[in-house]
Amino acid sequence: MAQRMTKEWLRKRCKELDLYTTPSLNEKLYLNFQGFSEIENLEEYTGLKSIFLEGNCLDSLKGLQKCKDLKCLFVQQNSIQEISHLEELEELCHLNVSSNRLTSLANLENLGKLDTLLAANNRLSSVESLAHLRGCPSITVLDVQRNKIEDVEILEVLRDMPNLSCLYLQGNPVVNKVRNYRKRLIAMLPNLKYLDDRPVFENDRRCAEAFVQGGVEAERAERVKIREEEEARQKRNFEYMKRVREEGWRKRRIAMGLDPNKKGDPAFDDLSSDSDLESDIEIPEEPEELVRARQKLASYSAREGEEEPAELTEERHRQAKLGTKIENVEWETLGDGGQRELKGAQDSTPNPLASAASVGGGKYQKEGAQDFDLMIKGQQVVNVIYDGSESSQDELAFESHPLKDSCFDDLDLDLMD
Numbered sequence: 127m128a129q130r131m132t133k134e135w136l137r138k139r140c141k142e143l144d145l146y147t148t149p150s151l152n153e154k155l156y157l158n159f160q161g162f163s164e165i166e167n168l169e170e171y172t173g174l175k176s177i178f179l180e181g182n183c184l185d186s187l188k189g190l191q192k193c194k195d196l197k198c199l200f201v202q203q204n205s206i207q208e209i210s211h212l213e214e215l216e217e218l219c220h221l222n223v224s225s226n227r228l229t230s231l232a233n234l235e236n237l238g239k240l241d242t243l244l245a246a247n248n249r250l251s252s253v254e255s256l257a258h259l260r261g262c263p264s265i266t267v268l269d270v271q272r273n274k275i276e277d278v279e280i281l282e283v284l285r286d287m288p289n290l291s292c293l294y295l296q297g298n299p300v301v302n303k304v305r306n307y308r309k310r311l312i313a314m315l316p317n318l319k320y321l322d323d324r325p326v327f328e329n330d331r332r333c334a335e336a337f338v339q340g341g342v343e344a345e346r347a348e349r350v351k352i353r354e355e356e357e358a359r360q361k362r363n364f365e366y367m368k369r370v371r372e373e374g375w376r377k378r379r380i381a382m383g384l385d386p387n388k389k390g391d392p393a394f395d396d397l398s399s400d401s402d403l404e405s406d407i408e409i410p411e412e413p414e415e416l417v418r419a420r421q422k423l424a425s426y427s428a429r430e431g432e433e434e435p436a437e438l439t440e441e442r443h444r445q446a447k448l449g450t451k452i453e454n455v456e457w458e459t460l461g462d463g464g465q466r467e468l469k470g471a472q473d474s475t476p477n478p479l480a481s482a483a484s485v486g487g488g489k490y491q492k493e494g495a496q497d498f499d500l501m502i503k504g505q506q507v508v509n510v511i512y513d514g515s516e517s518s519q520d521e522l523a524f525e526s527h528p529l530k531d532s533c534f535d536d537l538d539l540d541l542m543d
Contacts, residue, residue, distance in 0.1 A: 129161040136167060158182070158200070165189030179204070180222075187211045202226070202244070209233050224248070224269070235261035242267040246294065253279045260286045271322070272297035278304055285314055292320040309334040421445070427454045 129135075137147060139157070146152050149170035158180040165184065168174070169192045176198040177190075184204040188211040190196065198220040199212075206226040210233055212218065219241040221234075228248040234240060235258065243265055250256060251274040259265065266289050275298040284290060293315070301307055312318055312334040318326050329352050336348035372389075379386045384395075424441040428434055446452055 131157070131160075131162050131164065131166050131168075133167050133170075136171075154178075168193060176200075190215065212237065230255045230258070232258045234258060237262065238264060240264055244269040246271045246273070246297075248273055250275055253277045253283060256280060256283050259283055263288055266290060267292040269294040270298070271295060274298065275300050276303070281311070281314065284311075287315075289317060290315055291317045293318060294322055296322040306337070309337050313338040425450065425453060427452060 136149070136155075139145075140147060140149075140152060140155075143156060145154070150173050152171060153173055153175040155168075155171060155174055155177045158178045160182060162179070162182040162184060165179070165187065166189050168177075168189060172192060172195070174193045174196055177193070177196065177200070179199075179201045181203045184201060184206055187199075187201065187206065187209065190199070191211060191214050194214060195217055196215050197217055199215075199218060200222045202222045202224040204226055206223060206228060209223065209228065209231065212221075212233065213236045215237065217239060218237050219239045221237075221240060221242070222244040224244050225247040228245060228250065231243070231245060231250065234243070240262055241264060243259075243262070244267075246269045248270075250270060256270065256275070259268070260283060265287060268284075268287070268290060271294040275295075278300055280300055281304070284293065293311070295301060295311075304310060308321060311321060312326055312331055320326060332352065333345050333348050337345040340347075375389075375391055376386045379388065379392050382392055384392055388395075420438055420441050424438055424445055428439070428442070442452060
């Protein structure tokens with residue numbers, strides 16, 4: 127048995143929801159999902175502004191005539207087949223009749239303040255079922271998605287709704303029948319701000335109107351124009367902020383008693399200019415031993431599978447441009463340390479590449495100095511061990527020191543040949 131909307135039940139409902147027990151004082155009434163089949167006994171609720179009747183078994187809207195101040199009516203998910211008995215609700219501005227059994231949106235002409243009409247998931251199919259919307263010029267939001275509308279003449283009805291700014295039409299067969307659907311509707315409805323699943327921006331409107339008037343080429347030209355206008359706008363903003371900053375600097379100079387015509391921030395006047403800073407920087411020259419070793423190493427081909435310093439590659443390219451012959455040699459790996467030496471050397475003389483570049487180690491003697499073992503790996507000195515010393519304290523080991531380090535300035539790589 128369906129639930130009845132009796133006066134006793136309504137009072138009990140108001141008490142459960144902490145509403146007023148005096149019916150006329152209530153502005154909201156929640157009667158959703160109660161199984162009502164009829165609206166009744168609301169004559170005393172004359173102060174209602176919103177009433178929620180969602181999810182009942184209603185097949186008619188009869189019973190709301192006394193709620194003359196009603197602004198919002200929610201009757202979605204019922205079994206209503208016709209909109210009726212709303213003529214006296216002149217203050218109604220929001221009507222939700224979605225998910226019912228409506229075949230027409232008639233009898234809305236007297237609702238002069240109706241702003242939002244939600245009628246999705248109904249049985250609307252023809253132009254006649256929506257033609258009555260022409261008598262509702264106040265509607266700004268219209269939701270008729272997921273109906274059965276097929277006739278493209280519905281666009282003419284929408285054109286006659288001057289204040290329409292939000293439209294939901296997706297889910298109807300007519301969408302697939304209208305070529306360039308979105309662009310056409312945007313160009314046709316001048317106040318449209320939202321269509322289906324996303325908003326309509328001003329640039330979208332300009333492109334759509336250009337497309338309708340001149341096709342794809344006109345739309346492309348309009349997009350170029352929009353981009354140029356945006357760049358000009360950003361440039362104006364930049365120039366404006368630049369003027370504001372310079373004006374601030376000028377006022378600050380006046381307050382500090384400085385020359386107001388001088389450019390720049392007065393806080394940086396005491397700092398040196400970039401040219402002065404550059405002149406103070408002394409770039410040390412590379413040791414001659416390193417330069418000669420690099421030149422000799424660059425006269426040979428690069429080792430495959432190993433990354434060499436950028437300076438060495440640049441030196442090899444420089445020599446190649448000058449016409450110096452770059453000797454193509456083969457390298458072989460010695461031991462587990464990944465050190466390499468030249469393969470197939472022409473004589474037994476220690477190769478300068480092997481000694482100066484990273485291809486192994488050897489014993490060398492500089493004039494007036496003791497013998498030492500030198501091991502160079504890449505452009506890094508791995509170990510320098512002096513022998514023939516009087517004590518073990520003279521034995522030194524250096525790990526990963528660049529060749530250009532000042533501690534090897536006395537190292538003459540020419541003697542290693």
